[in-house]
Amino acid sequence: MPHDLLSAQLADFGERYPEHASDVADFSSLLADPLNPFVRDRLAGHFTASCWLVDAPGEHVLLTHHRKLQRWLQLGGHADGETDLRIAALAEASEESGLSDLVVEGGIFDLDRHTIPARGVEPEHDHYDVRFVIRALGDTTPVVSEESLDLAWRPIAAIASDPSADVSMRRMALRWLALQDER
Numbered sequence: 001m002p003h004d005l006l007s008a009q010l011a012d013f014g015e016r017y018p019e020h021a022s023d024v025a026d027f028s029s030l031l032a033d034p035l036n037p038f039v040r041d042r043l044a045g046h047f048t049a050s051c052w053l054v055d056a057p058g059e060h061v062l063l064t065h066h067r068k069l070q071r072w073l074q075l076g077g078h079a080d081g082e083t084d085l086r087i088a089a090l091a092e093a094s095e096e097s098g099l100s101d102l103v104v105e106g107g108i109f110d111l112d113r114h115t116i117p118a119r120g121v122e123p124e125h126d127h128y129d130v131r132f133v134i135r136a137l138g139d140t141t142p143v144v145s146e147e148s149l150d151l152a153w154r155p156i157a158a159i160a161s162d163p164s165a166d167v168s169m170r171r172m173a174l175r176w177l178a179l180q181d182e183r
Helices: 004-016 018-032 085-097 156-160 167-182
Strands: 046-054 060-066 072-078 102-116 125-136 148-155
Touching: 004 018, 004 102, 018 046, 018 102, 018 125, 046 085, 046 102, 046 167, 060 156, 060 167, 072 085, 072 125, 072 167, 085 102, 085 125, 085 148, 102 167, 148 156, 156 167
Parallel strands: 046 125
Antiparallel strands: 046 060, 046 072, 060 072, 060 148, 102 125
């Protein structure tokens, strides 16, 4: 089954982060829906894939000043039919950063369901964003794509301590720092 991989990854995330059981249930419900949840045409909600793109030492994360949303966020985008969201996240990381020596680490890092506002003929809809850690091993000089106004490496500790940071960005920064403390 093409959905078995994501189902197993969601179960693993739920075991590692039991406090996110309702998120896992919500994402699992979308996965079980008979309409393809991996395509953007499904406006009742669809999966997207993002990354927490860190530098080799794991001290900085690459953020995009998102052209459409006008906010600093992690890199990512639509799955466009790809059911292995690790592959989709890696493709988005490469396309949006211009970096080539990237590796996906571990299972799901974060889940975030958020509403995308209506734009043009596209109505408001939900993104079920599945996020993975991706590490930049080589040259970390990013190249801005058409989807970004800018790209910048930001200290993860600064995001974690910034009360005005996007809620999900701060959650990921705090999670990342906690994982580093465990090592």
